[in-house]
Amino acid sequence: MHLLNLGILAHVDAGKTSLTERLLYAAGVVDEIGSVDAGSTQTDSLALEKQRGITIKSAVVSFPLDDVTVNLIDTPGHPDFIAEVERVLGVLDGAVLVVSAVEGVQPQTRVLMRTLRRLRIPTLIFVNKIDRRGAQDDGVLRAIAERLTAAVVPMGSVTALGTRDAQVTPGLAPAAIDVLTDHDDDLLSAYVEDAVSYDRLRAVLADQTRQALVHPVYFGSAITGAGVDPLVAGIKELLPAAEGDPDGPVSGTVFKVERGPAGEKIAYARLFSGTLRVRDRIHFGDDGGEEGRITAIGVFEEGAHARAETVPAGRIAKLWGLDAVRIGDAIGAPRKAYDHFFAPPTLETVVVPGAGVDKRSLHLALTQLAEQDPLIGLRHDEIRQEISVSLYGEVQKEVIQATLADDFGLDVTFRETSTICVERPVGTGAAVEFNKKDANPFLATVGLRVDPAPTGSGVEFRLEVELGAMPYAFFKAVEDTVRETLGQGLNGWQVTDCTVTMTHSGYSPRQSHAHQGFDKSMSSTGADFRGVTPLVLIEALRRAGTQVYEPMHRFRIEAPVDTLGALLPVLAALRAVPQTTGTRGGTCVLEGAVPAGRVHELEQRLPGLTRGEGELESAFDHYAPIARGTVRRRSRTDHNPLNRKEYLLNVTRRVGG
Missing domain, CATH: 3.30.230.10 (Ribosomal Protein S5; domain 2)
Incomplete structure (x- = not known):
């Protein structure tokens, strides 16, 4: 039996958590499929996750697929929680990127696919919601090829598309040979000579998928189960097994930290080499300068986690006893520097304690939250007795507010969000x-x-x-x-x-x-x-002398051509600078730069300007000097x-x- 550490990634609401539930059901781990709407899923355990129907914290669940044990990591889809996704990428053997057959390729889908391709993580694409009204197959395939990657191999066809009776017929599309021969001259020669067997095609597909050269595309519905069996077969056949020598030196990476019921730290770690045992003393940290003793180990098995005495290379485990551990720390021999794949947060806000909230308790609670998310930077102003937190977006405010209320009993509000300059x-x-x-x-x-x-x-x-x-x-x-x-x-x-x-x-x-x-x-x-x-x-x-620079996001807007006249003046008012403009049929595409602090307002105004048809994609790109004569200062917190x-x-x- 071999291991596979698998990530499920998607734009918010594409059906990522529903697919996780369906896979658990297909593997026999759960008797009933949980519902995101009802808040009964296995991986969304936070109260706010159940309330809003979105994933906020990554969660690990394990299940068997014949001779493969899958450690599946469900990740957030909302852009505000991209840091949570970032920490998972470094521990994956493969990924499934979920795309909605109704909404198609969305902004976060593009961000995730760019990163998966840059890190060369073997990735399958699952086009979900084929049973929904408005679902497309060929249109979504074209969008994937145009906006994500041209190296896609369709793995079946759909009948009764857009109805509850939608079904998938598995099979390798004829176009697969064109994609596969782009990376294999021997296959091309054999194809020209008409000597390519189906088995050879499948073998080449598996090899190129594991090298992240091509990306098989499956269609299905996580709700009805259509197309899930072929996806399961693809996960087993096409994605690589976890590697690592259990007899080698201990080497791992911490990708998540949480607090237990008694306030103890629990580290989630992927072990790449060696074997960890209870009572082992190990070095950890960026430079290995910290030392701790493992007091307990938890491993993931069939939808739950169980205590264990050892954890070998390749597995994901929960570790107790490392009081000073932080997300991104190396355990044992450093494997490589922990890289940030996404930009740091560019916004911040002051946390305002409510009536009766003790500031020391608030400080302690925020410090614990920052331990779990190192990109939630805390800034203490001793003079004004204020604490600021850094953010990716406005939804994070709600999450921090709810977490402080639910987990710590602290009522807080926030001041207006401001931009973090350099x-x-x-x-x-x-x-x-x-x-x-x-x-x-x-x-x-x-x-x-x-x-x-x-x-x-x-x-x-x-x-x-x-x-x-x-x-x-x-x-x-x-x-x-x-x-x-x-x-x-x-x-x-x-x-x-x-x-x-x-x-x-x-x-x-x-x-x-x-x-x-x-x-x-x-x-x-x-x-x-x-x-x-x-x-x-x-x-x-x-x-x-110094110059202040503000963070700028690159943006890409797709909107109906006839809305361009209303859109351009608003972009100018938001200090957005379109750099390229193009048209595709009745759609115009604008690309350019906009100050990070104005992105939220642009998101809010775009639907009204484009009859609800506009689509915005934005991500941090660079810092730009603030115009001369404009002074933007930040209050000091030092001496x-x-x-x-x-x-x-x-x-x-x-x-x-």
Whole structure:
């Protein structure tokens, strides 16, 4: 028996969770198919998931398909929860992308397929809802070929389309040979010589599917069960088994973290190599710097999870005992760096506690939510006693609000959503503070130079001083403080795409008096370097100057041609810039860029402008400089090194001058 870790992905409402229920029923794991509308599905366990009929958190369920054990991961379809999908992709062996036969290829479908293809994850496409009025087969196939991938192989035909009697006749479409020969010259030669057997075609199809070169397309209905058996056969035959040496070094990845009934952390991990056992001590974290002991293991079996003493390579397990674990952590030997496949959130809002809500309890609850979703960034403003959270969209507000109420008993509201900008240096600036000179109250010499760096390069720290000029801990204190200080630039936004070079260093060696111990007042400590670095860095930034950039989404709008006249003025008012315009029959296609903060408004206004026929696809694309004369600042949450006097009063009692 072999393992397959399978992801089910789709645009919201395409029927992804219903398909999961149907697969569980087909495998004999459940006696009755759960309903999304009734809130009785196996994988949507959160109250809000049942209430809204959408998946918010990824869920794992296991079932057997003959000699294949499938660990199926149901993922969210709403764009606001794309981070939840992101974490699953790195642990999959294969995927099923669900497309609605009625709505066709939708915006999120395109985002997901682009990522699946980039990561070369073997993917089957399931066209669901063939029993619904308005369902299409050939039209959806054309849309898939045009908007997702041309390398599609239809795996059957549909009769009684759009009715409850819709059925699927399995079979390899004649067009399959054209797609398969594009990637196989030997097959092409055999085809020309009329020597291609059906068995050889199936073998080539399986091989190319496992290499993510082609994507078989199945039709069916998760509700009626039509076409599900051929899909199950395709999952068994065409997708690759999980690989991994159970006798090798332990190596895995954490893709989900939740809290148990007693508040304990539970890590969901895919094991790529080795075998984990209860009571094993393991290293984990980005750099393997954390260590913990496995106190319990849970594995997934036939629709439930059971306790186990061991978990071998290839499997997904729940792990207890790793108190400091975070999503994305490597377990044991690092397999590879955890990459983010999707852009970080570009919106934020202030959480406003309701009457009687204790701010400490709110802080603790939000911290726990951030543990479960590392892209929910928390920002604490101690001066104003406020907490901000970063977001992908407005639906996340509702989810956070409901989670705080249901799980923690905390009533909150939110302020208006704002955009998260970044700052970049526009020139070069340098500054230095010398030990025991001028008004420097810190026993440390630090000189820093800030230079612009290419877009997307992040932050690099360099040394122009000898590493042996002072203890390494002092250099580390400077670098760590530089990175922390760059979280709030001259206008309060995170500073990125720059190189910070340390140009001066100096310290006061350890001093002591006769018959006495260490004299801290005369000797440099790490605190001196952490204290002076923000003053030096902000002054260097001030001399370099910074430019504020706002996040921009690329957008693609399909709408009736006759609505273009109403659409263009609204796009201009939202500061959206169409860059290409085309027509396809009676439909116009607009592509361009729009500020991230205006996407929600565009979503709301589009139906009214296009008689409900407009379709919007958007995703983060780049940061663009804010127009000159426009000042967009963010309130500071640090000790404000922009104001030297205020900073020194806040940071140290050893204020000189």
